[in-house]
Amino acid sequence: MKNTAFLVTLLIVSTFMGCKQKSRSQTEILAKNTSLYVNPVIPGDFADPSVIRVANTYYAIGTSSEWAPHFPIFTSKDLVNWTQTTYAFDKTPIWASSSFWAPELFYYNNTFYLYYVARRKSDGVSYIGVATTKNIENGFKDHGVLIEYGSEAIDPFVMEDNGNLYISWKAYGLDERPIELLATKLSNDGLKLVGDPFTILKDDNLRGIEGQYMVKKDGFYYLFYSEGACCGSKCDYDVRIARSKTLQGPYEKYTKNPILTANDTWKCPGHGTMVKTTEGKWVYMYHAYSQKSDIYTGRQGLIDEIVWDEKTGWPIPKSNVAPSKQNESPYNSVQNIDSGFHDDFNNNELNKSWQWDFRNVVPNVTIDNGKLLLSGQTKETNLAGTALTVRPFYGNYTIEAGITNKNESLKGLTVYGDANQCLGLGVVDNNIIAWQVKNNERKVLSTVSIEGYKMLQLKISMKNNECHFYWKDEGNWKPIKLEGESTINGAFLPQWDRSPRPGLIQYGKSEKPAMFDYFKIAHNP
Secondary structure, X not given: OHHHHHHHHHHHHHHHHHOOOOOOOOOEEOOOOOOEEEOOXXXXXXXXXXXXEEOOEEEEEOOOEOEEOEEEEEEEOOOOOOEEEEEEEOXXXXXXXXXXXXXXXXXXOOEEEEEEEEEEOOOOOEEEEEEEEOOHHHOOEEEEEEEXXXXXXXXXXXXXXXXXXXXXXXXXXXXXXXXXXXXXXXXXXXXXXEEEEEEEEEOOOOOOEEEEEEEEEOOEEEEEEXXXXXXXXXXXXXXEEEEEOOOOOOOEEOOOOOOEOOOOOEEEEXXXXXXXXXOOOEEEEEEEEEOOOEHHHOOEEEEEEEEEOOOOOOEEEOOOOOOOOEEEOOOOOOOEEOOEEEEOOOOOOOOOOOEEEOOOEEEEEEEEOOEXXXXXXXXXXXXXXXXXXXXXXXXXXXXXXXXXXXXXXXEEEEEEEEXXXXXXXXXXXXEEEEEEEEOOXXXXXXXXXXXXXXXXXXXXXXXXXXXXXXXXXXXXXXXXXXXXXXXXXXXXXXXXXXXXXXXEEEEOOXXXXXXXXXXXEEEOO
């Protein structure tokens, strides 16, 4: 088995390094004669995942934070090969302003339910909303705020028990009192609270508890929950379990907690849900940071099989090295791996991979004859411009774009944390400009004058947080030096709850768009 694992790992590395890809939905074969999968199964920024099964199809949804469209939705037949098919919301719900976190999928009475967190526009407080749909591919109809509780109500989870629906959530996270996980009954249509909330678990360790999932099995209610700091470089998240004979408790904590914690490959695992496969296996989907790329790729979507101890009944990871680097596929299926993303803009609609910072810009996007025209309506405080971005899968990558028009707007590439923390390379008229926005100040790092171009190609290489800039109109790539240096450190880019994202950018008047011939990202694991 050790030799097999070594050969599979070698084949994975070879596949990553060698394959090229036209779109994220077209994947390269990882290994043709093995049933091993490699984590993450949903790479890139995909925090707080919720997974359900309807018939023989799995659906997963994750936090989108400040990116729009809101809440990406993926589908799978085997839990290791996932395809993004849509988003929950193409438009921001009218009551919400930002911070789209912790979405929870639930299927009941032939209806998909979405319970989710967002900040309320009127007061900036995070509450829980609810939305429904009969066809998940068509998006959700929002029903507004469901749980308005105290100074914060986040991390919803819904379960059915003895014909009744219950919802739980995290409370008191911003209060002086310790955090509690609360629950209450839901109406039969899942759209209203019934009765007063009751406490499931209190934060006795004062480290923070959240991201709960509950399942009833063999006479016990099992509570999976996360403890510690979820996000950023100083996170210390882990997964723990407790159980009770009644839903209301009291809950007994597992003496061998945590069941998932940091190892050599992953750190800060947590906030997941379980799903039972068609073959009766229990699989836990959760997020974690890569130890190698750290916070620069965000919290990625992992899975591990859960088994139930025959003697004690407690659920534990099947693998003794979970979070797993690689493991046996739940369906013994072959895993396909995305090696990158290449958009030639040959479709009439914008590819589902693209997102933007909806708080700071309303993008104007037109695709015509293999060209993408980009501009936008930006806030006065937006020092970056209109960024159209994708999720990076590794901390090391290279992005390229071709620019085919000339005007006084800046047109080019960016690595984008938010509107006041980003960097990039672009062209204005016949000047190539390397720039950054840091601490609310926009700064030109270098300028290269060129005579003219038919299609100018720009490239940014990100390696270990260091950004290298290149350009060409013909011939070989030419490096751009920055005040005597060849690189700029991007350590300031990651935000607390999300990774910086590479992509395209336009900075200037909306009537002066950028025109792009192509964009591609190649990951260098």
